[in-house]
Amino acid sequence: MSGRVIGDGEVRELHVLMCDARDELAQRRVEDPIRAARRAEILDQLAQRKRSPPTPPQIGRFRIKARLGEGGQAVVYRAHDEALGRDVALKLLRPHCFHDERSRKLLVREARGMARLSHRNVVQVHDTGTHGQQMYIVMALVEGETLSQWLDEQPRSWQEIVSIFEQAGRGLAAAHREELVHRDFKPSNVLIDRETERPLVGDFGLVGDTSRGARKQSVVAGTPPYMSPEQIQSEPVDARSDQFSF
Template identity: 45%
Template sequence: MIAFGLARGSDDGTQEMIGSDWGGANGFGRFETLELLGEGGMGVVYRARDRASGREVALKLLKTTHPENEVDADLRLRREARVLSALAHPNVVRIEDAGVYRGRPYIAMELVDGRTLSVWRLESPRTCRDVVKVFIDVARGLAAVHAMGLVHRDLKPANILIDRGGCARITDFGLARRIRGGGRDDDASSTVTRPGFVPGTAPYMSPEQFRGSLLDGRSDQFSFFVCLHEALTGQRPFLGSSFEEVGKSIVLGNRVRPTSLSDLSPTLLGAIDRGLSPRDQRFRDMIEVELVLRSA
């Protein structure tokens, strides 16, 4: 079981252990921690049991090994809780609880019995129909996110979970942003959104994201089609050996076009081409994307 798409092992090689500061050797408040599921640069996710309900959850906490980034990490976790509490959709990971314990925020999420899109794609041969079915789910989830006036800003295979029944869910909303007048949000003064800070994961970012422009749902749409391209062909459409090189390829539209693209239907190939186009040439919204995929 996995949640939030965090890989095992931290970025700096450290291991975050729950100890007395977390509420006991195997606990955090009312949650009994059972297993480390994943760890990223700023957070850890545990399989945990809610002692009150007996239900198992994915418990997301901030790490304590990077105090210099604690304010921004705290803001992201709190924002993720706000975003998920406002969303109720079968293709978005469900929040069970959120709060603060001993000054530390946490999120308890549904525990998804599944794997990331990347693992799902490699664990057995997948047909084009299999892949498109998953991405119809993702399109529906993104449509719900955008209907709330939100942009995910970090859609990638690691943030798409597929359960044992084949249902896809979007997760990890730590970089999500609500677009308001002037494009400002309630933590625009932090490094989460400060000028010059480019949030996201380079190979999956839109051109406007690299430029630091204001974003709307079409930015997530671009990321969606990067993921779809990779899932169908095994290759990302934009390459580079560094953040800057990848960004240049994306901004200039220098796409890789593997020969396997020729095996796709004209409708599906046309959808990918349109989704990876400049912003004003993409689909109007993810509802339109879903309709096109259903006809592909």
């Protein structure tokens, strides 16, 4: 064997260089998917604004009263259930949410999983159905604001904030007990009831059933600032991903 023995100083320098290289690689692995997801999100939002469909007057037995909001996954309406005589929130999923019969069946199964979940801190799902080529989910109508709005509207004591987050966490834990993963948990997906100031976790638009084991995602799904590392890498997710987002 030939060559020289390197000294301690050179060992330290080599170690630093290797660490820097690993850090740079790790940073790229995290930042590149985030940038791609954010870019896709912005492009999708712009596209949705251009092709947002007109508000339908009727969906099944539900008379549409107003549009409450929309995103890349769905449009949410305030609707009146003519059979039961009550107002509800109707979430009409966009056609690209299901590309074939398999994905349609998966959405139905996940909606049923959401419907069996009954908890005071989760927006109750009442029904699901189809409207033309689109699926819809009927949920309890929460009169109030999002957690983001609640936090921004006025100064809150730490006791108030801890109480709200604790209750929202209980709702999320209840979903996990039913083997459901939210996948897009964030303040804007928590609603605060105006009368009771009770938080309810809602908008399970990216929900996934883990009863068959964590599934690998085919696309990066979620909101980048709240996504877990495994979501960013499109790897299998479970309840721990929601805990990271929380």
